[in-house]
Amino acid sequence: MTMTAVQEKIRVQNLNLFYGDNQALYDIDLSMQAGSITAFIGPSGCGKSTLLRTLNRMNDLIPSVKITGEVLVDNQNIYADDTDVVSLRKRVGMVFQRPNPFPMSIYDNIAYGPRIHGIKRKRDLDEIVEKSLRQAALWEEVKDRLNKSAMGLSGGQQQRLCIARLLAVDPDVLLMDEPTSALDPISTLKVEELTQELKDKYSIIIVTHNMQQAARISDTTAFFLNGVMVEHGETDKLFTNPGDQRTEDYITGRFG
Amino acid sequence: MDIAIKETHDDRCASAPPSWNNRRRRADRMMHWLFIGSAAFVSLIIFSIILFVGSQGLKTFADVSVLQFFSLDWTPSENKFGAGVFILGSFIVTGLALVLAVPFAVLGAVFMSKIAPNWMREIMRPATDLFVGIPSVVYGLVGLTTFVPIVGKLTGTAGFGVLPAALILAIMILPTILSVSEDAIRTLPGSLEEASYALGATRWQTIRKVLIPAATPGILTGVILGMGRAIGEAMAVQMVIGNAPLLPKGLGDPTSVLTTQIVKEMLNAPFGSTLSNSLFLMSLVLLLVSLSLILIIRIVARRRAV
Amino acid sequence: MNSKLTNRLATGMFWLVGLGILAILAWFLWHILSAGLPHISWKFLTKKPEEMLSGGGIGPQLFNSFYILALSLLFSIPFGVGAGIWLSEYAKKNRFTDLVRLATEMLASVPSIVFGLFGLLVFVTTLHMGYSIIGGALTLSLLNLPVLVRVTEETLRAVPDSYREASLALGATKWQTIRKVLLPTALPGLVTGITLVAGRALGESAILIFTAGVSVSRFAPDFNVMASGETLAVHLWYVRSEGLVPDATQIAEGTAALLVLVVLILNLVIALPSRFLQRKMAGKSS
Structure with missing residues (x-):
């Protein structure tokens, strides 16, 4: 895959989302580039996590959700009828708010993805497990206890394990839903550093309630309020010179 | 190391046989039908019990009011x-x-x-x-x-x-x-x-x-x-x-x-x-x-x- | 009347009832085991029963009990677990789901003697199986089904949604x-549930009298599924109410003690490892 500087990875067009009769997202239009980090910020309940979950169709799991509009990943509408959701989710992976390792060994957690995608040879799996753990900066900490339960790791280690588990299926896009909200400051720092190292190879979209975090790590930032995308632009500009009064009120802490 | 990662980025899962995706999708559909079938089968039993035991029992009324x-x-x-x-x-x-x-x-x-x-x-x-x-x-x-x-x-x-x-x-x-x-x-x-x-x-x-x-x-x-x-x-x-x-x-x-x-x-x-x-x-x-x-x-x- | 005094009297009454219930249960257990255990010997467990003379054993019945139990689990686990998985993972809120739930609940309330007559009518008579191990096992599996469905659904529902999300987000199929x-996460709960089902099936008699029969094959052990297959519980009832042997009481008491022992063992031995398994899965042992 060639990495041109400005390549559109995801485009959201005219997206509306309803939970039953309640509308949660209004006319979202948004474009995200490959190889960059986009942050979604906004007060809780503003729809930023909901939008994130439309990008790999995790909202399909909730029966009452209805969606209109389009989400294009690599110029393909993922809400088209012939979309294969399973291979979409392999390309667009997700890290959740709370670390959610499976109750298995560390090794089996990482090998889970490759295995379900048909890789059976032990040698291949070993290689993928090591590579993914190294990428997630976890290898040195766990290499001597790969066969121990992943539930015995600390919260920060568990979250990096979940990132490694995701890298093992080789996605293009990483969706991160407040990945550090359940972590201590040191673990948070480690995950933030990790995103910087990964952003060359992956398009990353991160939902965060922490504005400093968004300012530290993202290239562009989108601000949401009550299901509406108020503003989307380069992070530096959005935080220093917002184009909308509501954005300014939020980032200066007048509400939120 | 950076380069090594880049190389594997596109083919980390490539050693899987191409038919794998079709196979697991077929398995997924088949299991779905098997589960529905089991549910339907379990539900049928009670009605067949009522039907069989009932029809045999009601034959009594041929001889008894x-x-x-x-x-x-x-x-x-x-x-x-x-x-x-x-x-x-x-x-x-x-x-x-x-x-x-x-x-x-x-x-x-x-x-x-x-x-x-x-x-x-x-x-x-x-x-x-x-x-x-x-x-x-x-x-x-x-x-x-x-x-x-x-x-x-x-x-x-x-x-x-x-x-x-x-x-x-x-x-x-x-x-x-x-x-x-x-x-x-x-x-x-x-x-x-x-x-x-x-x-x-x-x-x-x-x-x-x-x-x-x-x-x-x-x-x-x-x-x-x-x-x-x-x-x-x-x-x-x-x-x-x-x-x-x-x-x-x-x-x-x-x-x-x-x-x-x-x-x-x-x-x-x-x-x-x-x-x-x-x-x-x-x-x-x-x-x-x-x-x-x-x-x-x-x-x-x-x-x-x- | 002084409310404090009433309160104290009431507390005393509650303790009395609680201890009374425990006492009844303890007396019951003691009564069965003390009467029956002395009759249990290797000879008793392996010998064939007698028709008219004393000194008969329960070997074939013991074999039949476990053989029929195993077959009935073999028939019922795939359907019961399958339906449970469907209810927990696939079912949407609609008429069909309501129907499946109602039907399962109804099936769970069917008295076992009605299952017995259904088996007699369908398997024994209409399908010409006669009083046989297979007829008994098939009918018994109907008794197992609703419990298996419920246990599977409940244990799967107890698995946190975050596991489902994590797996689907990695591109796994359902x-x-x-x-x-x-299923691996729910396994301890499933094992406990199947144990429960096995215990109930092992002690079942009303179903098997009319489907597996009240006699045993001339050969022992007889793996032929068309052979008639009296089980321990049926034998206990049969010798005590229709039997002609002079030592019917001893045989019945020995069999009762054996059945209770098996239920005790199922409750203890299999419930413990599943608790252990649960702890191991949670990662606390590492």
Whole structure:
């Protein structure tokens, strides 16, 4: 895959989302580039996590959700009828708010993805497990206890394990839903550093309630309020010179 | 290292055979249909039971009128197939068992959920579970070797009859009612209790005026479940009730109920005979009573939800 | 009346009832075991039963009990677990789901003697199986089904949704998620549930009298599924109510003690490892 500087990875067009009769997202239009980090910020309940979950169709799991509009990943509408959701989710992976390792060994957690995608040879799996753990900066900490339960790791280690588990299926896009909200400051720092190292190879979209975090790590930032995308632009500009009064009120802490 | 990662970025999962995706998708669809199939199959069973047992039972009415079937005269040798005695007997014995078991079960449930110290609870819970699991023939045997002689001595009869049957049923349904009621009381919101104590009520007043009334729907569910178990129980009752097709005049008198009469006569009834058909019809009555109990539980549960 | 005094009296009454219930249960257990255990010997467990003379054993019945149990689990586990998986993972809120739930609940309330007559009518008579091990096992599996459905659904529902999300977000299909994450996580609960089902099936008698029969094959052990297959629980009832042997009481008491022992063992031995398994899965042992 060639990495041109400005390549559109995801485009959201005219997206509306309803939970039953309640509308949660209004006319979202948004474009995200490959190889960059986009942050979604906004007060809780503003729809930023909901939008994130439309990008790999995790909202399909909730029966009452209805969606209109389009989400294009690599110029393909993922809400088209012939979309294969399973291979979409392999390309667009997700890290959740709370670390959610499976109750298995560390090794089996990482090998889970490759295995379900048909890789059976032990040698291949070993290689993928090591590579993914190294990428997630976890290898040195766990290499001597790969066969121990992943539930015995600390919260920060568990979250990096979940990132490694995701890298093992080789996605293009990483969706991160407040990945550090359940972590201590040191673990948070480690995950933030990790995103910087990964952003060359992956398009990353991160939902965060922490504005400093968004300012530290993202290239562009989108601000949401009550299901509406108020503003989307380069992070530096959005935080220093917002184009909308509501954005300014939020980032200066007048509400939120 | 950077370069190495870049190289693998596009083919980390490439060693999978290309047909893999189709295969697992086919497996996914197939399993989905197998699960729906299992669900449909399990649902079909109850209706086929009603259908088969019902149609076999209804053949009775070719030889016996509806009125005769519900009469009290059961003399197969004279072509009299009145199952009234057994229907009444079922309700009498079940009612008596409930009268014996419910007070103990409810008090026991309160004790277990609110009063007993932890170590006592740790004994009582597995103990009640264990007693739900003991086979009914074992209950029957204990009834036969202990209750029958005692009742016999007290009443001066052989000892087989309504009382030992009700006693053994009461012991059998006690754990069922107790554990369901305990669950209902334990899961009440703690705020109820606190509110009562805050008003200066004693524990007994709180239990009697607040907890038991609030848990009544759950307790009722337990009682109905116990009733279902008692009315459908065959073997334990058959071993102690005396099996005489007569209405009992006292607690020590032998009688017979729906289940026991079926056990007693079925093995010797030629298939297709009026006797055999009438036994099927009796089991249909039993089935319908059990199913209506389920409906009652559903209604109670719906009330609780409101 | 003084409310404090009433309260104290009531507390006393509750203790009395609680201890009374425990006492009844303890007496019951003691009564069965003390009467029956002395009759249990190797000879008793392995010998064939006698028709008229004393000194008969229960070997074939013991074999039949476990053989029929195993077959009935074999028939019922795939359907019961399958339906449970469907209810927990696939079912949407609609008429069909309501129907499946109602039907399962109804099936759970069917008295076992009605199952017995159904088996007699369908398997024994209509399908010409006669009083046989296979007829008994098939009918018994109907008794197992609703409990299996409920246990499977409940244990799967107890698996946190985060596991489902994690697996699906990695591109797993639903079936892969169920097989590789949900079922292994739910396994301790499933094992406990199947134990419960096995205990109940092992003690069942009303169903088997009319389907597996009240006699045993001349050969022992007889793996032929068409052989008649009296089980322990049926034998206990049969010798005590119709049997002609002079030592019927001893045989019945020995069999009762054996049945209770098996139920005890099922409750203890299999419930403990599943608790251990649960702890191990949670990662606390590492």
